[in-house]
Amino acid sequence: xxxxxxxxxxxxxxxxxxxxxxxxxxxxxxxxxxxxxxxxxxxxxxxxxxxxxxxxxxxxxxxxxxxxxxxxxxxxxxxxxxxxxxxxxxxxxxxxxxxxxxxxxxxxxxxxxxxxxxxxxxxxxxxxxxxxxxxxxxxxxxxxxxxxxxxxxxxxxxxxxxxxxxxxxxxxxxxxxxxxxxxxxxxxxxxxxxxxxxxxxxxxxxxxxxxxxxxxxxxxxxxxxxxxxxxxxxxxxxx
Amino acid sequence: xxxxxxxxxxxxxxxxxxxxxxxxxxxxxxxxxxxxxxxxxxxxxxxxxxxxxxxxxxxxxxxxxxxxxxxxxxxxxxxxxxxxxxxxxxxxxxxxxxxxxxxxxxxxxxxxxxxxxxxxxxxxxxxxxxxxxxxxxxxxxxxxxxxxxxxxxxxxxxxxxxxxxxxxxxxxxxxxxxxxxxxxxxxxxxxxxxxxxxxxxxxxxxxxxxxxxxxxxxxxxxxxxxxxxxxxxxxxxxxxxxxxxxxxxxxxx
Numbered sequence: 001x002x003x004x005x006x007x008x009x010x011x012x013x014x015x016x017x018x019x020x021x022x023x024x025x026x027x028x029x030x031x032x033x034x035x036x037x038x039x040x041x042x043x044x045x046x047x048x049x050x051x052x053x054x055x056x057x058x059x060x061x062x063x064x065x066x067x068x069x070x071x072x073x074x075x076x077x078x079x080x081x082x083x084x085x086x087x088x089x090x091x092x093x094x095x096x097x098x099x100x101x102x103x104x105x106x107x108x109x110x111x112x113x114x115x116x117x118x119x120x121x122x123x124x125x126x127x128x129x130x131x132x133x134x135x136x137x138x139x140x141x142x143x144x145x146x147x148x149x150x151x152x153x154x155x156x157x158x159x160x161x162x163x164x165x166x167x168x169x170x171x172x173x174x175x176x177x178x179x180x181x182x183x184x185x186x187x188x189x190x191x192x193x194x195x196x197x198x199x200x201x202x203x204x205x206x207x208x209x210x211x212x213x214x215x216x217x218x219x220x221x222x223x224x225x226x227x228x229x230x231x232x233x234x235x236x237x238x239x
Numbered sequence: 240x241x242x243x244x245x246x247x248x249x250x251x252x253x254x255x256x257x258x259x260x261x262x263x264x265x266x267x268x269x270x271x272x273x274x275x276x277x278x279x280x281x282x283x284x285x286x287x288x289x290x291x292x293x294x295x296x297x298x299x300x301x302x303x304x305x306x307x308x309x310x311x312x313x314x315x316x317x318x319x320x321x322x323x324x325x326x327x328x329x330x331x332x333x334x335x336x337x338x339x340x341x342x343x344x345x346x347x348x349x350x351x352x353x354x355x356x357x358x359x360x361x362x363x364x365x366x367x368x369x370x371x372x373x374x375x376x377x378x379x380x381x382x383x384x385x386x387x388x389x390x391x392x393x394x395x396x397x398x399x400x401x402x403x404x405x406x407x408x409x410x411x412x413x414x415x416x417x418x419x420x421x422x423x424x425x426x427x428x429x430x431x432x433x434x435x436x437x438x439x440x441x442x443x444x445x446x447x448x449x450x451x452x453x454x455x456x457x458x459x460x461x462x463x464x465x466x467x468x469x470x471x472x473x474x475x476x477x478x479x480x481x482x483x484x485x486x487x488x489x490x491x492x
Contacts, residue, residue: 029273066264199420199438202420
């Protein structure tokens with residue numbers, strides 16, 4: 001090959017034809033340009049292929065994270081709905097007079113709120129993606145936007161969740177201390193029925209009632225958002 | 240020049256001397272170098288074209304994001320202004336007698352006056368530009384500065400929102416918990432679907448609280464923080480509209 005080219009060159013040069021030599025030189029330059037462009041494209045294509053593989057891996061981790069988040073949200077919704085319906089049962093008692101109340105077997109009714117749900121998303125994959133600035137590995141722009149915005153949505157929901165938890169643990173539990181005996185100590189004579197004449201306690205229950213109702217709404221909004229994200233991810237994952 | 244090289248090469252090749260052939264090889268290398276430089280040029284030009292397209296896309300997404308942000312902001316402003324006019328009305332009724340107070344549906348007015356909310360716009364395009372280091376794709380220095388100002392203003396707004404929130408939750412609402420009935424006010428709030436009946440524990444007499452200095456001061460605090468927040472929102476609104484104008488391109492309106 002090299003010998004062949006050299007012969008061509010030799011010929012051209014010895015014949016002393018500048019025009020022909022110029023043509024040859026230009027031809028050689030063009031060949032070099034084409035060769036380099038091909039090399040660059042092969043390199044680009046290879047990089048793109050590697051990125052694509054990483055993207056697929058990342059998308060799969062994200063998918064499993066979001067799937068577990070959606071189940072966790074459903075558990076939270078169920079738990080909070082129970083809280084709402086418990087409180088709404090209590091409001092019936094708040095509407096009764098003391099003589100009506102005395103006819104009710106009060107021990108059969110749940111008069112306090114023991115548990116509450118909090119949302120703790122699994123977001124390891126997303127956090128590392130956002131922190132490392134490697135989000136660009138994801139091609140789909142609307143998916144990228146949704147992923148960037150997801151932590152904000154979670155924060156908003158967590159802010160309201162914290163308020164609800166504070167209402168329960170700081171206000172409600174404190175106000176109920178005089179009405180409930182949590183270890184059922186017979187030494188204390190409690191007038192549990194008196195709690196249904198306590199306006200402040202009723203208002204506190206309303207705060208929690210409202211907060212819990214709003215929390216269910218927020219959890220459902222998060223679920224909707226996850227479903228949209230999952231749809232986008234599924235579209236991007238090759239089968 | 241070429242003639243000169245050619246002559247050297249010619250001589251070298253005919254004499255068939257290896258060391259002299261090296262000189263010829265240098266000439267060949269020069270050709271290859273020229274080829275590589277041209278290829279780089281082509282590649283650079285292509286990259287530049289791609290970046291230009293990308294920066295056009297970025298401007299487009301900033302434009303639509305801020306249009307959306309501004310719409311939500313307008314809703315926030317309307318919502319808070321409405322609540323604030325109720326708060327102003329409550330303040331105008333302080334020190335009035337029961338007979339005067341009974342003329343109004345105070346459960347509704349108080350409930351309306353308590354409304355407020357946070358403004359959390361989507362900033363995904365800006366956040367992504369910053370985290371991916373692509374902010375330089377925005378050529379206009381003014382726009383870049385406005386985007387940073389936007390984030391800064393949002394932070395300020397958020398700080399004051401926390402103050403507004405704290406005043407409402409730890410002061411005004413605590414007072415109201417002890418003095419009015421939420422069962423009665425809830426049907427005038429955004430949670431009217433939870434309303435059921437009226438509380439037997441509240442006599443619907445408002446004179447006492449409307450003549451309580453503490454109540455007046457708490458409402459004045461509410462009114463003050465509403466005004467502060469409205470000021471922030473309006474500042475954000477004018478900045479957003481400036482950004483929208485700057486990112487306007489042909490064919491995206």
